[in-house]
Amino acid sequence: MIRDTWRIVRLGLKSLMLHKLRSALTTAGILFGVASVIAMLAVGEGAKQDALERFQDMGVTNLIARSKKPAETATSNSQSLWSALSYGLLYAEADLIQASLPTSVVARVREAKRPMIRGEHFHTSIIVGTEPSFLELTNMQVREGRWLGDIDDRRLANVCVLGATLTRLLFPLENPMDQTVLIGDDDRYRVVGVLSEQGRTAGAGSTPYDECMFIPLHTHQRRFGDVNTTRSGGSFSRERVELAEVKVKMPSSEDVAAGAQVIRDLLAQRIEETGDVLVTVPLELLKQEEESKRMFNIVLAVIASISLLVGGIGIMNVMLATVTERTREIGIRRALGAKKKHVVQQFLVEAGVLSALGGVVGVTLGVGLPFLITTWFAQKTIILPQHVMLAFSISAAVGVVFGLYPAWRAANMDPVEALRHE
């Protein structure tokens, strides 16, 4: 049985070798189809993974309410020079959220942009004032020393933990532990810990946490206050913001939707009317992203299928030509005892071999292509074995499906006519 199958396959190869160029060109149609299927699936998978990681950075069980400066209105313009624009989340609101979601872990976050000085090294970045729970919520790791504790907060201690990038900028050569960083004129903070590199985009506003300095929440409140004055050009602008962000971690991803609803209800007025709070639910974003990626993948799959379809039509065309050319051979074989099924088998195998050859080369090309895409376009690509299998199976199926009609035609020739064919 196996030997007979091999014999038929070898016969198919021999027949294809009669027209090397023609067979090669036909194979190319399938080849590019298969390669594009694999490459497109790899790109799709890579993009999906990318999005997944991005949202996982934010924490899929997290809910984030963030203060944002409302769009300028008539009232804000009419304010006097020294009155502050007041917006954003309040301490009281954070307390309310915590009380409404007793199973959740809440981290209040304050932010202030300040220049930081260490000897001759200098960097302006965000100082984050937050609670001990922040570390768990953001899933960051301490590389050296320790994280902020409750006791620091109660004592309003001047201690800080540095992000990895900031550490390199301020302490390029020294060990930062127990050294001090100067903020403003005389505010010194002792370094009690250094975070390991996160390499994430998530952070305080547009500044990644790697570049931030972390101090106790109430120390932050005491030193910097709620009113922030910025000078731009010749004018002052004063803003009063209590909390920049409230992060909420739900016990599991099943609770996220309910938690999001609670927070949106509590902050409904802020979100919809004053527009100074933005609630972000990473899980929802992830789902949206997956949804849109799914559409994207479907489009890719359709395009790839079309190229395989074109390849299949090429195969059918060539097989029809082959069947016509070899009418005599079909007649001979029928005279020597071949049944219709034998003829069908022979030409199906030939079409299958043709497309499977394209499939094999296509897989090779398709596995190589994503590497080029990754190097040239910095687009992450992931090749899954099942996608390679899928592409190859499709190519083989295309050969069989498009070989069916030519094979059927060959089998149903009248042997007498076929033998008379010149």
Added chain:
Amino acid sequence: MAVAADGRAAVAQTAVAAESRAVSSNEIIAEFVDVHRHYKMGDNVVRALNGVSMKVSKGDYLTIMGRSGSGKSTMLNLLGCLDRPTRGEYRVGGRDVSKLDDDALSNVRGHEIGFIFQSFNLIPQLTVLENLEVPLFYQGRVGAESREKAEYLADRVGLGQRLAHKPLELSGGQQQRVAIARALMNDPLFLLADEATGNLDSNTEAEILDLFDDLRPDGVTIVMVTHNPTVAQRADRTLWLKDGEVEKLVTNADRADAAPTEESL
């Protein structure tokens, strides 16, 4: 030559098997009983064969002759089970095959008939050996046995050294020898030849006809359609067709060591 000897033994065995099918030494292996073959051409009915009856016995050497349009080709197609009669019976080895379906007819062709064509009809992309194995392939009998048999038969027709060649590397006469060997591969009840020497020069023609003579002691039965009287003379009997009917059946003088006679049907 051990291989050839084994091959010979294998052939001898199958010959015994063929013998066991025989009822008697004068067994009738192919028989037409009032066979008609009509074609519809538009509104007309062409009566290509119109009530032909004849018998072929084991060991026979029969030629079928007639002008073009006499029904020779139609008769050949029917004899070869490539076509079915409109009416009448065709018995091969005692079995009526006139109403068999396509697969069953393929089986009859594959097991009982050895085709030899005017234009040799070897498959060009296959080697001589592979061409010889084609009939057995469709019976699922390709293997060491088929190879031995092919070697033996190639030797028998005088082409023992050409097994690895492609048909187009051989002369016409050599190709026809391969075709004859191929026709013998399935131990057929009879060889069915269609102008077997029509594409050959007269010297080669004589060689091929000699080969047929040479094969006859092995118990080979030959039915040959031809329009060449020289070829027909080498046979035992000649069936003349005219307008789809049997005109006469002539026993050849040389063969029968008697004056040409017209047999009654």
